[in-house]
Amino acid sequence: MAVEETEKKKESKEDQEEIELHRNDLGLEHSSSSGVLGITVMMDSDADNSSTYYSTCSSCSPDHESSSSSSLSLSSPFSNTQNKNVPSSYHQSAYHGGLQWNKMIESIKKKSIRRFTVLPLLASYELTRKNLRRKQPKFPFPPSENGFLCERYFMPKPSWRNFTYEELAAATDDFNPENMIGKGGHAEVYKGVLPDGETVAIKKLMSHAKEEEERVSDFLSELGIIAHVNHPNAARLRGFSSDRGLHFVLEYAPHGSLAAKLFGSEECLEWKIRYKVALGIADGLSYLHHVCPRRIIHRDIKASNILLSRDYDAQISDFGLAKWLPENWPHHVVFPIEGTFGYMAPEYFIHGIVDEKIDVFAFGVLLLEIITSRRAVDTASRQSIVAWAKPFLEKNSVEDIVDPRLGNEFDPTEMKRVMLTASMCIHHIATMRPDMNRVVQLLRGEDGTGEIQKKPGQGGAVIVNACDLQDHTSSSYLNELIRHRQLLME
Numbered sequence: 510m511a512v513e514e515t516e517k518k519k520e521s522k523e524d525q526e527e528i529e530l531h532r533n534d535l536g537l538e539h540s541s542s543s544g545v546l547g548i549t550v551m552m553d554s555d556a557d558n559s560s561t562y563y564s565t566c567s568s569c570s571p572d573h574e575s576s577s578s579s580s581l582s583l584s585s586p587f588s589n590t591q592n593k594n595v596p597s598s599y600h601q602s603a604y605h606g607g608l609q610w611n612k613m614i615e616s617i618k619k620k621s622i623r624r625f626t627v628l629p630l631l632a633s634y635e636l637t638r639k640n641l642r643r644k645q646p647k648f649p650f651p652p653s654e655n656g657f658l659c660e661r662y663f664m665p666k667p668s669w670r671n672f673t674y675e676e677l678a679a680a681t682d683d684f685n686p687e688n689m690i691g692k693g694g695h696a697e698v699y700k701g702v703l704p705d706g707e708t709v710a711i712k713k714l715m716s717h718a719k720e721e722e723e724r725v726s727d728f729l730s731e732l733g734i735i736a737h738v739n740h741p742n743a744a745r746l747r748g749f750s751s752d753r754g755l756h757f758v759l760e761y762a763p764h765g766s767l768a769a770k771l772f773g774s775e776e777c778l779e780w781k782i783r784y785k786v787a788l789g790i791a792d793g794l795s796y797l798h799h800v801c802p803r804r805i806i807h808r809d810i811k812a813s814n815i816l817l818s819r820d821y822d823a824q825i826s827d828f829g830l831a832k833w834l835p836e837n838w839p840h841h842v843v844f845p846i847e848g849t850f851g852y853m854a855p856e857y858f859i860h861g862i863v864d865e866k867i868d869v870f871a872f873g874v875l876l877l878e879i880i881t882s883r884r885a886v887d888t889a890s891r892q893s894i895v896a897w898a899k900p901f902l903e904k905n906s907v908e909d910i911v912d913p914r915l916g917n918e919f920d921p922t923e924m925k926r927v928m929l930t931a932s933m934c935i936h937h938i939a940t941m942r943p944d945m946n947r948v949v950q951l952l953r954g955e956d957g958t959g960e961i962q963k964k965p966g967q968g969g970a971v972i973v974n975a976c977d978l979q980d981h982t983s984s985s986y987l988n989e990l991i992r993h994r995q996l997l998m999e
């Protein structure tokens with residue numbers, strides 16, 4: 510009996526440990542500490558991660574359990590002891606902020622229970638603390654001052670700032686409408702300049718968009734994900750603020766969104782840039798799917814969520830719908846289905862199935878937009894680009910599909926690679942779509958098996974080894990698409 514009780518206590522201690530682990534994974538600390546979720550606030554000088562990327566998640570940091578500054582296990586930004594470096598205006602607003610933060614904490618606590626239904630709580634041995642310890646590599650070197658070696662990659666210390674409302678208002682001239690550079694369904698985005706001269710984009714979540722609790726939870730969830738992402742083809746976070754509203758402070762993308770360049774500009778985006786952007790997005794997605802220790806499914810890959818840096822490097826942004834997927838889960842089923850019509854894979858909009866292949870499908874749609882400068886869904890005809898492009902892809906008819914403004918100003922080999930990759934990515938059967946590693950190879954022409962082959966005696970026509978294009982037309986996919994569109998319009 511005594512043994513049984515000891516065993517039970519041991520089990521419940523282990524369960525508790527696992528719950529704690531999940532809380533940590535979600536960026537939650539024990540509620541008895543002064544802050545449930547906070548971010549280690551460092552001044553910019555604390556870390557220089559400008560030349561490093563490919564960070565991985567906190568769970569693979571060798572010091573995961575002991576070092577708060579190395580990971581997302583976090584202390585309260587409202588704790589004075591923690592943040593000696595923060596400006597005085599920060600402390601002035603700490604009282605209000607503290608109240609707000611408490612509300613946020615209450616909300617996230619509730620949400621954390623809901624979130625746990627997304628992760629296989631207590632069910633996944635893969636995710637147990639013990640197992641993680643076992644999986645952690647032994648490092649020959651001690652962690653460096655500015656970060657940690659993590660498996661293959663270097664993980665920089667996080668360098669986000671927790672901004673006060675006053676700082677954001679000063680940067681944006683009181684959120685002057687003239688500084689508004691974008692508006693989505695959930696947020697307004699303002700251009701701002703920080704006191705050190707850095708230009709940033711401040712994303713202000715709109716209060717009317719959702720119930721407060723849901724907004725706060727979404728904000729924390731997005732923060733948790735974006736904080737783990739560190740790649741040249743993903744938007745970079747500079748900081749956040751929960752003072753009088755919820756804000757993300759992001760690196761500014763001077764060329765705006767890909768959508769604006771493709772659809773909103775008189776100027777024709779040259780092919781060289783289009784191809785570079787396509788490769789960049791593929792690299793970024795391949796990182797999210799295959800390099801991050803937790804697979805990240807973005808769920809909202811679309812032209813307006815691709816930002817363009819000064820050098821036209823693509824940056825995947827808006828992780829508002831992104832989801833972690835545990836290693837041993839083939840997929841995850843969600844409800845409600847959120848995303849953007851025209852980019853949603855059939856298995857997602859019909860069954861709510863989420864895995865990497867829904868991003869692959871959306872990427873295929875995006876490639877079609879890059880080739881054609883047509884929108885995923887044509888507003889006038891309400892026709893989907895997938896349905897429109899399929900016959901041309903089957904005939905491999907470049908001249909019918911390519912943006913007429915490009916004329917002959919494109920590299921035909923690159924164009925055919927992009928067309929082939931697009932046709933494979935939009936396959937209606939998820940398993941027939943390539944994964945993002947393969948997509949990268951296909952786009953770069955490094956993959957022999959899927960390479961374009963000329964049929965003898967067929968001039969420019971091509972056959973595709975890895976994908977049966979018949980499926981595109983004969984499938985019920987188009988019917989489903991039409992049915993889905995009708996449902997949306999009802």
Ligand SMILES: Nc1ncnc2c1ncn2[C@@H]1O[C@H](COP(=O)(O)OP(=O)(O)OP(=O)(O)O)[C@@H](O)[C@H]1O
Nearest residue numbers: 691692693694695696698710760761762766813827
């Ligand atoms: N870092 C940035 N630099 C420059 N412009 C940006 C930046 N972030 C966002 N934008 C602009 O603001 C627009 C809206 O941003 P975002 O997509 O993040 O908002 P949202 O409300 O989450 O959108 P959605 O309706 O897709 O949910 C983008 O399409 C882009 O034009």
